[in-house]
Amino acid sequence: MAAKAPGEQVENATPDPTGQIDDWRGFAPLDLPPILSAALEEFREHGYHGTSVRDVARRAGVSVPMIYYRFENKQGLLVALLEGAMDEVLRRARLADAEAEDRILDRFAHVIECVVLHMTYRAATAGLDSELRCLEPVNRKEYAARRKALEELLLGIIEEGLGQGLFEVEHAPDTTRALLGMCQAVTGWYHDGGPLSPEEVADRYVAISLRTVGARVRPAPRGRRN
Incomplete structure (x- = not known):
């Protein structure tokens, strides 16, 4: 696993929305960490196999090592x-x-x-x-x-x-x-x-x-x- 790059922030690997739900009918806008938001858009546009970690990093505006540090891989x-x-x-x-x-x-x-x-x-x-x-x-x-x-x-x-x-x-x-x-x-x-x-x-x-x-x-x- 790659080391964290200097000055880069670590975000939660798996966001947990479940503890903040009081009204099951109430949906706030989806609020994902930048890396996961970028991954979601890449997967939706190109599919899992058509997406690379480098694509996600570019869209998220982070380094490739940062993604490997936090999520290990695609x-x-x-x-x-x-x-x-x-x-x-x-x-x-x-x-x-x-x-x-x-x-x-x-x-x-x-x-x-x-x-x-x-x-x-x-x-x-x-x-x-x-x-x-x-x-x-x-x-x-x-x-x-x-x-x-x-x-x-x-x-x-x-x-x-x-x-x-x-x-x-x-x-x-x-x-x-x-x-x-x-x-x-x-x-x-x-x-x-x-x-x-x-x-x-x-x-x-x-x-x-x-x-x-x-x-x-x-x-x-x-x-x-x-």
Whole structure:
């Protein structure tokens, strides 16, 4: 690992937004350290394999040794971005679930709404999920565990809904994966300034998701679910 260059600042390798989230519906502008912000833009424009550490350093206005000192390599940049995004959505989803207390329909609606809001407000970082194929085996395993935690949260809600006779699906795990895949796909078409706001997209996807699980009744509209 290269030594820190004289006079250069060290930034956190993996920013942790999770400890500062009080409102799971509230999204401040994405505030990444300069190196990660540069890496994000390079990955979005050129893909992981089309980006070099030198490209990131040039865009960030830092030296190449500085990046190696803080992140070890290009893989470290991707890991920091992917894990940071997944940690944020998981934290928000847990807050959304807890806010609904034990009301299954509200829990389900909250979590779907939360995930879609993340895919719109954080489309830049959430859209990097497709680059997980570029992760080395150990890193892929750790990232997959984070994704699995979100999947298990939604799956647990669906299974409870089935037990209470509120939902009707043939295979809860497949339904869960299909719903999360549908939400993830939002990053492929949503863009800021489009015809729909993040909240409007989330409301539509909540309605689609409720129909997908065969919900026999509907929760109160968003904003009156608490």
